[in-house]
Amino acid sequence: MVKVLEKNISENGVNYTYEAYFKEILNYAKMGDFDILGHLDIVQRYAFKSGGIYNLDDYKDYIYAILKTIISRGKGIEINTSGLSNNLLFPKLEILQMYKDLNGEILTVGSDAHSCDRVGDGISYVYDLLKDIGFKYVFTFDKRKMNGILL
Template sequence: MDIKGLIDCHTHCKFSPDGRDEPSELVKSAQQLDLKAIAITDHCECNTWFEPEHYGIDSSKADADDIIMYNCKSFHLASIQPMKELVRQSFGELAVIHGVELGQPLQAPEIADEIVGDEELDYVIGSLHNNSGMLDFYYLRFDEMSPQQINSLLGDYFEQVLQMCEWGAFDILGHLTYPLRYICGKYNISVDTDCYKDTIVQIFKTLISNNKGIEINTSGLFTDLKKTMPDAKLVKLYRELGGEIISIGSDAHCAEDVGRGAALGAELAKECGFDRAAYFIKHKPVFVKL
């Protein structure tokens, strides 16, 4: 599908613990696709910022998969100079943006403040991958939970996203409904997001009044969820409440996934009443026509 002129504002390179490729390889993919903008947004997970031992975990005894997202700090520090050099170069029509995906800022607010205080950063995605005191939704066994337990976890998730939006030191809210990727996708358990509508409305109103936006994260289209995060129903709700700032992100973790789903994301945005999407330079939205 032709995605010329579109944007991918959520990608990970080797400076994420679960990323692989050089940032220049992601940029090359974006150039080949004729994108208008690519943002490289490596993981800054505030609650696993340090090495596992800092949190009392013996990494020699832990499963490698369980501790993969620890020590984001060393990845982030290694990224700063190469990313600065990369974004200083000219790529013609393509805007290359130095961003971060800030995970769980309120679970270590002093670390979050330090990261977002970097004036070189153009763009911050605010994400929640785990409820406070719990593991990433990726690890949770939803098949062993009662519907009430799942309901309570999701209620907490949306409440904690709302608190993060009230804190607000980011540009775009990342992949709202992330837990559904596992609950509905991996475990095939249906969820009606209407049960959380009051909180979701509060989330959107808070973002709108602070001039922040949401992303249409297209990675879910290629998992068993088969939907964007959030889906069309919620993107429409955001629009009806007056939302104007929307971004599109593949959440690529390798160069060949850059731009994946961007055309579908743009189509969905249009169906929901958007005729433009935004990328960010120095935290200011730059709009591209859809």
Template sequence: MYKVDYHHHSKFSFDGKDFLEDICKKAIEIDLNEICFTEHFDVDPKDVSYGVLDYKAYHECIELCKQKYGDKLNIKRGLEIGEPHLKPYLETLKSEIKKMDLDFIIGSVHNINSVKLRLTMPSKTKSKIYEDYFNEILAMVKIADIDVIGHLDLMKRYAFADYGNYEFEDYKDLIEEILTIAINRNIGLEINTSGLRNKVNEVYPKIEILNLYKNLGGKIITIGSDSHSTNDCFSYCKQGYDLLKACGFEKIYTFTKRCPIEHKI
């Protein structure tokens, strides 16, 4: 098995707890083959991570770690971009990305209309909460310059306590539209195992979404712990691999210079 963790945050993210080098040491200790750091990056001034990432320092730190640990661990440089489809900021984002030397970009929805997901729920029905979220994902996948969709169906994390999980069949048509566009645009899907660390107790996205992606011809899949500390590096990723096999996937993907590379599971 080619062991990877393709969603990891360090202190270069606003919510990261540990130094990038310490995370690399942990990855080597647990025999990872490859890790991709995906620091938060946003161009919406209303977002909490706006202006936090010092890209120059991040770039230099990755290069240093490659020199020190590159013989034991493949280290990749990525970003997790929140709402990369927002039209007022598209040109700004495009300009910023051009300046960066990146291997991988996750596109995620953490906000709707610049409001955090958890704060968009009051006064909405359960149906409307999930519908609005998936429609925002749809808007993103139509135009964003990204490599994978991050934690698709993340909304269940915030809605679970008061509204419960969603029924896949209720949103199947909308989800199928999202996945079809993603496949046609060569955008992959992330298995994000952080849901196994909270009360939702399932990966993002649901197994039904993974099965649908496979049936539609989707191939590009990455696995990430969405860890913000060394302790959670590769956390529950083994279960992610097992789930992939159960769904009939035979390959896992990594990225170099934003080009997908397949590996046997």
């Protein structure tokens, strides 16, 4: 993925790359068979090295449409803590607030650990953040059955 993004940025520019990414996520949100949409804006993890962290206002319409689609389909989003070591949260805090403002409720939280010493990194921090925003639950899934956990 990193090489594809870097090539796309060098050939087409940062704005094109982010826009193409969010368009693809919107298409998936409309048609995909999933319970939780992960990596909503994970593209910034890879693209910021060569193109900068995206400005939310530039893609707000896409993100709004993605969130509205997910909510209307009874789906949720994943919060990924893997970027916290670089002061990045996936998705951005502003997107979590937008999701809450749109009455989105279904959230999962994961550390995306690729080594056992990083499992659970940042989870308690994100739980506190979610409580501050006004979320009451996070969810887990077992065989596609949702289970709410009170924050």
